[in-house]
Amino acid sequence: MSLRSPKGGLKRRLLLLMLVPLAVLLVISTPLDYRNAVQPTMAAFDLALLNNALALSSEIKTDSDALSVDLQSQADKILRTDSEDLVAWAVYDAKGELVRGDPGLRLRPDAGRMREVYDDLIDHRPVRVARVTLSTTLGPAHALVAETLNKRERAQRNILTALLAPSLLLVILTLLIVIYAVNTALKPLTELRAEIEQRAPRDLRPIPAAHQPDEVQPLVNSLNRLFDQQRQADAAQQAFFANAAHQLRTPVAGLMAQIELAQMQPGAIGEIERGQRLTDSLDQLKHLIDQILTLARADPQLGSSHVMAVVAVEPLLEQLASSFLDRALTRNIDLGFDLAPCSPMGVEWLIRELAANLIDNALRYTPPGGQVTVSCGTLGGTPWIRVEDSGPGIPAADRERVFERFWRGASSRAVDADGTGGSGLGMAIVREIADMHGAQLELGHAHTLPAGLIGPGTRVTISFPTPPRSAG
Known part of the structure; x- marks a missing residue:
């Protein structure tokens, strides 16, 4: 529904005008905030992983014709210790052959940079890999340390929750504040509607306008002018009914009086019966006039209040x-x-x-x-x-x-x-x-x-x- 449409309640339109921009702002800002919060966290994890690769590279030794890794079992255990993720490591020589470590962790063919962190797979499981290249007399040696993504995914979930929870709470509080503000702002209109609905159909008393807000007073004044015009129209109509009653009854009463006088005249004995019929007809006409006027006055669509x-x-x-x-x-x-x-x-x-x-x-x-x-x-x-x-x-x-x-x-x-x-x-x-x-x-x-x-x-x-x- 268009916000410019005249259909729908004023309260609904005001709520839409306030809440739609707020929802759009939330939709735009949440991904940006999420990205800004996740990037430094992921960079910290990468730096820790790269430090492990540096530590591993320091254990690479050069013999007369081969490379070796001087990593004791206790150090290997420490390197692999992680409460959330699985850790793998490997050392490759200049020919790309495994010197020591986990064979599932393979060296990328395009390993040209001295240090890098990248995504890879070990046994079809996604991992994050840190590689450090060390120059030796036998050529470059490569130290690789990899870990699964459990703690990274948990950190992403925590960041998303930390962002969404306050945002949703803010939206709910804003919604309540907006609803309260709209209800308070529209309360004069609501009270005005209730007062008009409770009135009888012919109750045309003026609506008090003194305590109405400035925005509502023109409406109240217009209604009062309309009520006043209707009262004047009712008064004019009642005056017409009164005049019509008088004008209709006067000739009827005069005719009845003349007939009665005629019946009382000497020699009018033969006309008494006819005069009585005329009198009865006039009585009936007078009764009909009285009933029509009564019906008109009683009609709520025509009569006065x-x-x-x-x-x-x-x-x-x-x-x-x-x-x-x-x-x-x-x-x-x-x-x-x-x-x-x-x-x-x-x-x-x-x-x-x-x-x-x-x-x-x-x-x-x-x-x-x-x-x-x-x-x-x-x-x-x-x-x-x-x-x-x-x-x-x-x-x-x-x-x-x-x-x-x-x-x-x-x-x-x-x-x-x-x-x-x-x-x-x-x-x-x-x-x-x-x-x-x-x-x-x-x-x-x-x-x-x-x-x-x-x-x-x-x-x-x-x-x-x-x-x-x-x-x-």
């Missing part, structure tokens, strides 16, 4: 009871509330909308004489809200599609129990708000309704996450 807090659900449902009681009495539906302490973390107006849509759906599709029960409580630390009705129920095949926007099942289309059709948005709003709060939504048939009521009923349960202890 929502600050979570502890919500007391019990009094909230008590307030909703008065809003739906007249409608339930008009349609002869037993609307009951079974409330227990329930305090999830959430947004109060969103939880109110969630409960209101559940109750509205239950009343809308429950026939006269039916029953709707609203309950809340806490089970094992988990807050929950539940709405049950005695309506036609939702078939198992439709229980997932019921959360789609503007979708209405066959049973809901067939039942216009309150005289108006639903918009198909109520359960979509419920699912959207539940997802925003991380709540689980269960949908099934009712279980606690008295026998004899029409329909299997529907039971919707919203289970909120257990709030943290500090929230209480």
Whole structure:
């Protein structure tokens, strides 16, 4: 991978930029250091071997017609003594014939120099040979001393180990120092990433930039500008929703008022039924407008930032009871509330909308004489809200599609129990708000309704996450 490539982590790129040159330096310097250390060591071994050859040459004697070597057995033993290597010696005359010594140690034909040290073989074993040529009355005499390479190889291994061990230790220490330095240098970026990852999707609070390093502050400032622009866009969008709600509701309310006045005029008896149908249609239009605006405000991709807090659900449902009681009495539906302490973390107006849509759906599709029960409580630390009705129920095949926007099942289309059709948005709003709060939504048939009521009923349960202890 190229070091200039934008792919890969910044930490990895910094480590490569620092460690690759260090590795190249190690690869280049180690052979040079090894050669510089080995050469004088091998020269010292050669000098010792050459001194032995000089000592041997001093024992060469010249008789009247032949050469001899005056080397006693004790001296021969001393010459051959070596704790690691095998030592051989030999003396040759001017004709190249062996005078005395080991016949395996042969004289090289090109022995022209007076002294030399060279590599050779004895019985196929590599040896180092020192040769000293001595001038005599019978011509040149050659003294040779050879030894195997054991102590030389051991010295080379020791030198290599002595060089590599500190170098590797230095590399490891350098690597640790570099990793520590890179981690320390990148710690502000790591903390910045962690802070952003822990934020909620709509948390647009500015990131504190005062204590950030100079290199990170431009990034933080850019993020804060982006957050500010998003907050302004959210505020403008919320203002649009508020204005749209007002502009849409005002003419609807005016039309409804005019129809009611027309129905109250003398001679308008024949128009009462038609006026009632118009009123119902306008009520349905108003309900649809309210649900569309609620869905838009609740959508995390469109709505503003929502600050979570502890919500007391019990009094909230008590307030909703008065809003739906007249409608339930008009349609002869037993609307009951079974409330227990329930305090999830959430947004109060969103939880109110969630409960209101559940109750509205239950009343809308429950026939006269039916029953709707609203309950809340806490089970094992988990807050929950539940709405049950005695309506036609939702078939198992439709229980997932019921959360789609503007979708209405066959049973809901067939039942216009309150005289108006639903918009198909109520359960979509419920699912959207539940997802925003991380709540689980269960949908099934009712279980606690008295026998004899029409329909299997529907039971919707919203289970909120257990709030943290500090929230209480």
